[in-house]
Amino acid sequence: MKYIDSAQVQKKMGVRLSTNQFAKSLFFLATIFGLIVLVVLIYRVFAQSLGWIDLDFIMNKLSTNPERAGIMGAIMGTLWLMVVVAPVTMILGIGTAIYLEEYAKKGRLSSFIQTNIANLAGVPSIVFGILGLTVFVRGADLGNIVLAGGLTMSLLVLPVVVVASQEAIRSVPGYLREASYGMGATKWQTIKKVVLPASIPGIMTGVILALSRAIGETAPLVVIGIPALLIPLPDNIFDKFTVLPMQIYYWTIDSALVAEYANLAAATIVILLFVLFVMNSIAIIIRNKFQRRF
Amino acid sequence: MEKTVNVREIIKKNKSTMNLSRISEKVMPKVLLGIAVISILTTIGIIFTLLAETIEFFKAVPFIEFFTGTVLKPLGDNAQFGVLPLLTGTVISSVIAMLVAIPIGLMTAIFLSEYASEKLRRFLKPILEILAGIPTIVYGFFAFTFVTPLLQKIVPGLESTNILSPGIVMGIMIIPMVASLSEDAMSSVPNAMREGALGLGSTKLEVTWKVVIPAAMSGIVASFVLGISRAIGETMIVTIASGSSKNFTFDVTQSMQTMTAYIVEVTGGEAPAGSTLYYSLYAVAMTLFVFTLIMNLIAQYISRKYREEY
Secondary structure, eight states, rough: OOOOHHHHHHHHHHHHHHHHHHHHHHHHHHHHHHHHHHHHHHHHHHHHHHHTHHHHHHHSOSSEEEETTOOHHHHHHHHHHHHHHHHHHHHHHHHHHHIIIIOOOSSSSHHHHHHHOOOOOOOOOHHHHHHHHIIIIIOOOOSHHHHHHHHHHHHHHHHHHHHHHHHHHHOOOOHHHHHHHTTOOHHHHHIIIIIIHHHHHHHHHHHHHHHHHHHHOOOHHHTOOOOOSSSSOOSSSSSSOOOOHHHHHHHHHHHHTOOHHHHHHHHHHHHHHHHHHHHHHHHHHHHHHHHOOO | OOOHHHHHHHHHHHHHHHHHOOOOOOOHHHHHHHHHHHHHHHHHHHHHHHHHHHHHHHHHHHHHHHHHHEEEEEETTOOOOOOHHHHHHHHHHHHHHHHHHHHHHHHHHHHHIISSOOHHHHHHHHHHHHHSSSSSHHHHHIIIIIHHEEEEEEESOOSSSSSHHHHHEEEHHHHHHHHHHHHHHHHHHHHHHHHHHHTTTTOHHHHHHIIIHHTHHHHHHHHHHHHHHHHHHOOOOHHSOOSSSOOOOOOOTSSOOOHHHHHHHHHHTTTTTTHHHHHHHHHHHHHHHHHHHHHHHHHHHHHHTOOOOO
């Protein structure tokens, strides 16, 4: 009995091999597509911002005159936003992660919190904006100030910090904890003096990624009603503020009226991308430098 | 004599620190539990705020009218609140996005997981991560100032704000997500299965198509569903590039509004609290929230239920 007709196989071999080769090049082109778009996008933005970025652009305040307009207000606003977002997400995110990894019994409550965090990560950012508008801006009657925007942003990026911190804490080997208990330390002392210091690189990577997400996010702040009008520079967390993405948003939609605004938007994008690039590089450096010390 | 005093002092000191640590032993778990519960409170807060105002909305506008009405005219005397124009805008932009993201994302995943050398993969993956890290506002600017004018040269009658251009750009934004999740699923298929098929004389394409993809199907489908959810919730790209016309149409060259863009428009317009326009904001947001929540739950269910155990 003969199951395979070798002549048939021989005949089909060429087609099968060339199909494979064709598919390989097709898959490669698809992969390169992302790279091409990235290059085009960055080239376009840089070309359009040329001649618009200088020290004046960074140091000047907002102006209706495109030649004199600057982004100092947006830079200060972004910094003040971080003053709220950084501590709030760190306390909430790391606290949640410690509870889930070290204290929670594997039961209903901990798996409920876990599922809940996974779901929060998938909620559209604009919905967080509505939550912030209803609870912080109107409910607590804060108005559209740094504090309200910062709290909204913190809740939005919280899942990033929780998940990263959980992974970092989980990767601390058990013998470190056992050694600490063996010396007579209590559970909280072990967490504070052994587990947390050992997992700090992983946690910081997560925190920096969360902050860079908060810097680039626009939708929630649009909903909260953050202006990009001529407002004074913010001095504390109770002042009105604007941030870089909001500046880009208003200049982009107004570029239909004043063509130069498109160049201002492009120049602001370059600054924003530069800030994000620096932050992500720091995260990568931390991750590479402290990886697997155990 | 001196020594006894010292020992007593040490014991005393130890007792006081023991008390302190005993207190923190008792208190810290509760404090941390309180912090962990904040994520649940956030979810409750979202659902409660949306639900409360949505109920107010449906007191003014009948449920049926909202979900079957083809006219959305929130301002003026004869205000009409049909959500269908927003739903079609959202669905069409998401479909365009997925038409871009699914094939390119899947092919990228196949290339990275099956064909690329380790060296090439280590070069290409970070580039995809950069693409995923670009803020959506930048993509919005790109769609509005570059992609739309480019498409206008190719597609006749394309309006300066349309649903096609943001749809495509949204697809590009989602490619990295589909690619990296699918690649994870495909990489976790054990090599023994590939080698078995290769040993029988299959080509790499046949191995990929008939062994790896079927084995990784649950993860791949989950990545598609998450991509759709992302497209439905995306805001800035559509707000900037698709305009604010509340057209009920299937013509992709026209301006259309999505649910997210409507929310931006209404909140930007300072709707007086208590008006039907104000409540419509929450009804639309609730619809958006329910849609994306269902998508996320489906994705979680698929990847948990059909996860192959090797």
